[in-house]
Amino acid sequence: MSEKHLQTGDALPAFGGKLRLFAMRFCPYAERSVLVLNAKNLKYDTVFINLDQKPEWIYNFSPKGTVPALEYEEGKALFDSNIINVFLDEKYPDAPLQASDPIRRAEDKMLVEKFASAQSAYYTAAFNPQALESSMVQNYHKGLELLQTELQDRGTKFLHGDEPGLVDYTIWPFLERFEALPLLGKTDFAIDRTKYALLVTYMDAMKQVPAVKAYGLPAETHKKFTESRASGSPDYNMLDTSAVCCMRPRKKKE
Incomplete structure (x- = not known):
């Protein structure tokens, strides 16, 4: 594609x-x-x-x-x-991604809403660092702590349960990008593997989910795109290989 x-x-x-x-x-x-x-x-x-x-x-x-x-x-x-x-x-109700319990569905929505402040801090750190304030770093880590506590309280591999659900697929794209922040020099945004051990285990599991593996990008790639966007010239097509022509070398004439 x-x-x-x-x-x-x-x-x-x-x-x-x-x-x-x-x-x-x-x-x-x-x-x-x-x-x-x-x-x-x-x-x-x-x-x-x-x-x-x-x-x-x-x-x-x-x-x-x-x-x-x-x-x-x-x-x-x-x-x-x-x-x-x-x-x-x-x-398409086969393999439903939302909880059957209306209370749990509401809790999932509230979790996503409460996590939004960490997302906002990410955007500032990545694309407008001169406006970054200490309170934003605090909000970012509060978001990480929120997820770790929720994982501990739920006692499941994923937020949705034994398999990922809508709540996981809603939050994951930002966790994927969070890992690029230390590569951009934002060390205050590093996800410490000791402090956030349960969250890191969850993130490692998400990276192995087929839906994620088919589309997710490594932190280094997100770093490169972020740098291009921050420079004012976002390189949208940095992954496109459609223009690359792969031809077999011609055999030499005998």
Whole structure:
């Protein structure tokens, strides 16, 4: 699959009859929906877009031009990862990703909401470090402590249970990116393997989940993209190999 990001002036690819997700390869919110699609083993197409030079047609699927957006029928789409992922879980109920207990579903939503301050701190540290305050570092670590405590209280391998669920796929894309912060010189954001032993065990387990392995990126790659974005020239196509031509060498004439 080509990971080239389409931009202003590029034509909308023809609809292929499958679910189609509009995304940006390095967007954690788009990754949430990719993980759910993968976990559900659904067939889908992905269209990556350049968020700085957006193709005109993205507004037909997402009013604000944000990603992800899911085209579930030709010309009909949903936007916002939370809306998309609940829709996918309800539309395709095999292997449900939400808890059957309404109280646990509510607790999962509250956990995601409380974790948001750590996400906000990450964005500041990664893309606006001059605005970073000590309170943000504290909020970041409170988020990590929150997850570790929740894992301990639940006593399960994943937040959802013995297998990952929607709550895990919602939080994971940020944990994946958190590991890039020390590589960017933000040592205060390191996830200490001793202090956060249970959380690290959870993260290691998430990296082995098929839905994550099929799409996740290493910290070094997130570092490189973050640096490019912080410089003002985000390298959206750094992973695209579609233009590389692999030809067998010609045999020499005898």
